[in-house]
Structure formats: structure tokens, C-alpha cells
Amino acid sequence: MEVSSRVQKISPSLTLALDSKAKALAQKGEDIVNFTSGEPDFDTPEHIKAAAMGSLDANFTRYTPSAGIPELRMAICEKLKKDNALDYSPEQINVSCGAKHACINVILATVDPGDEVIIPAPYWVSYPEMVKIAGAEPVIVPTSFENGYKITPKQFEEAMTPKTKMIIINSPSNPTGSIYSKEELEGIAHVALEEDILILSDEIYEKLVYDDLTHFSIASLSKEVYELTFTVNGFSKTYAMTGWRLGYSASPLWAAKQIASLQSHMTSNPTSFAQKGALAAYKGPQDCVENMVEEYKKRRAYIMKILSDIEKISFVPPQGTFYVYVNISKTGMNSSDFAQKLLEEEKVAVVPGVAFGDDQSIRLSYATSMERIKTGLDRFCRFIE
Numbered sequence: 001m002e003v004s005s006r007v008q009k010i011s012p013s014l015t016l017a018l019d020s021k022a023k024a025l026a027q028k029g030e031d032i033v034n035f036t037s038g039e040p041d042f043d044t045p046e047h048i049k050a051a052a053m054g055s056l057d058a059n060f061t062r063y064t065p066s067a068g069i070p071e072l073r074m075a076i077c078e079k080l081k082k083d084n085a086l087d088y089s090p091e092q093i094n095v096s097c098g099a100k101h102a103c104i105n106v107i108l109a110t111v112d113p114g115d116e117v118i119i120p121a122p123y124w125v126s127y128p129e130m131v132k133i134a135g136a137e138p139v140i141v142p143t144s145f146e147n148g149y150k151i152t153p154k155q156f157e158e159a160m161t162p163k164t165k166m167i168i169i170n171s172p173s174n175p176t177g178s179i180y181s182k183e184e185l186e187g188i189a190h191v192a193l194e195e196d197i198l199i200l201s202d203e204i205y206e207k208l209v210y211d212d213l214t215h216f217s218i219a220s221l222s223k224e225v226y227e228l229t230f231t232v233n234g235f236s237k238t239y240a241m242t243g244w245r246l247g248y249s250a251s252p253l254w255a256a257k258q259i260a261s262l263q264s265h266m267t268s269n270p271t272s273f274a275q276k277g278a279l280a281a282y283k284g285p286q287d288c289v290e291n292m293v294e295e296y297k298k299r300r301a302y303i304m305k306i307l308s309d310i311e312k313i314s315f316v317p318p319q320g321t322f323y324v325y326v327n328i329s330k331t332g333m334n335s336s337d338f339a340q341k342l343l344e345e346e347k348v349a350v351v352p353g354v355a356f357g358d359d360q361s362i363r364l365s366y367a368t369s370m371e372r373i374k375t376g377l378d379r380f381c382r383f384i385e
């Protein structure tokens, strides 16, 4: 017997696998500094947990509407209006089990077998696999260090074929931390509009931005762009809620119903009491987010200062997220060898760029304490020297 050709084509998430490996080694007593983590090291803020616990006490434990509870969908609309200048009605919002689930919902609801989806590399590990699950072809477009790892309108145009259905834009980007400016997004949108290419805009890191930069939502450029764009966001990174599994998509009306319908057959609904927590996250005080961002800022500044002094590596200063993406090509090693040797020799775990479609770099996550960052970077410097 054989598993389906669909799953034969996909690989497991390398980032999750590495994180588990590092955690397993640490559990065995090894002094591992884990720079692989894709999740905040902070606890979920108290008022969010209290809202979820209160809803459990009130027996809010049954199925909810498939696309999410009305008050959360409304709160998401208010957030999108206030923060992103986007007008959506609750029926356009589909609350899902994480932004990851929101992405695959959108892809499955819009992309047909044989279609092509343009994915700029380095990319978040799951995009190509999701496209393959839909039976479509990921078309990987390598970007350059010099352009801050962002796809240009020209590259987008050149990658296009009659089969192109969608482009995926992730800003701020995992793994590079790059942010597309409004002008850069205008360039991308211009090309998409010419050929009616859909845009999946993954904005999960929108609140983790630095240097007084602001995040811009591509769907807010014009009514025409809005009609082509699916905006994905969630609670994991902003509110330290990775285990809660809550995200959402905001879709043009022409697709919203089908996305909810697809989800209704896959998960029925996102977890009832987790939705109450998410509601508290959006309705409650936001100083918890500011405090986390302040801490990330300090860590980012420290890492950049240390890394800048190492001759054999280079990096584009990350504008957002909690990652630094480091080019290690001058060490003469590819990313997997580098990551493996670093783990074996110095007990420092990083994610090799090959997981993101680029074998010349590694990703360091600073979603870990300053103390561990210092220890890890001391070892990192020793390893390179």
C-alpha cells in the first residue's frame, strides 16, 4: 500500500523538526542554546487567559459558527479598519486554527491543480508545501541580499506564465525580517492587476516592527487590489498565543463563503474558548504588545551589534519579526553543514536557510532570553572564528 501522491510530494516542517530536536537535546540535559524557535518566549497576557478561563467556567464549550463567533469577527473587522485602513464586513472574515490554517484555506479555496503560485525565496517553510497539497506548482523566485530579500515587480513579471494564479507576499518576512514599503507593494500590485493574479498577503508579524517603520497592507491600495487580495493574520506572534491556534483570513466577498464552507468540513470551527481569548486580545489593552516589542528591540540591537563585528558573515538588518537572517557563504559551508556543526561543536541550534529555499544563510530567532542570546552568540563567534 502507498500513501497518496499528494502527501508523497510534501516534506515535514523542518523548522518544527529542528525546534523539537533542540528541545529534546535540552531535555536530555545538554546545554543547548536554541535559536530555532518560531514562537514568542513570553507568556500569553493574563487578561487573555482570564477571558478564556472565564468562558470555560461559563461552559462556552460547544461548537461555534464555523467561521468564528460573531463578536470576534466583528472585532477583527474593527482592527483591520483601525490598523490597516481595510473595510471588511464580518461575513468576509474566517477565523481559523492559526494563520497557517488560514493560508491553506485560502490556497485550497482559490488555486486549482496545475495552477502556478509565485513564492519569493527565502520563504516561510509551509508555503510551497501548501501549494503542493492543492495540487498546484510552487514557482520559487530567488530574491537578492542587495534588495533586502524582496521580490521586484520585474522578477514577478518574469516569473509569470499563463498558469500563474497567485503570488504570496509575507511582510514582515519570516525568515528575513524584511518589510515591503508602500511603494514596493504598489509595484507588485501593479503587476498583479495587469494579469488578475491573486495575492496572499501574510501579515502575521505586522506588530513586530522596528526603527519607526510601519507595516502597510497591500489590500488597502485600491478597490481593485482589494478584490484580488487575501489578508491573513493571527494572534500567535503578536500576543504570544502560538498554542491557542487562532488566526484568520479577510477575503473579497466572492471567495469568503467558500472559505468558510471548506473549513466547516475540515475543523467545524476554531476552539470555542480560544476565540474568547482572542476577543480579549483585540478588545483589551495593547501595552502587553508594546512591552514585548520593547524587549525584542533590545535583543535585536544586541544581536546586530555582535554580528556586525564578525567578518565572515553578513546580514540585512531585520526590520521586523524576531529573526535575523545571516549569510554564511563566506565560511565555505552550506547551511545544513553549518547548522549541524554548530549544534555538534557548540550546542547552538539555528535553522539552515535550505529550509527557506536558500542554502547560503541561517536563521537565528531572538525569541529567547537575553541571557541565552549572550551565551549563544559567544559560542557562535567562537565557532566562526
Ligand code: PLP
Residues within 6 Å of the ligand: 038, 097, 098, 099, 100, 101, 124, 170, 173, 174, 202, 204, 234, 235, 236, 237, 242, 245, 246, 247
Ligand atoms: N505565517 C508565517 C510567516 C509564520 O512564520 C507563521 C508561524 O511561524 C505562520 C504564518 C503561522 O502562524 P500560526 O501560529 O498563527 O498558525
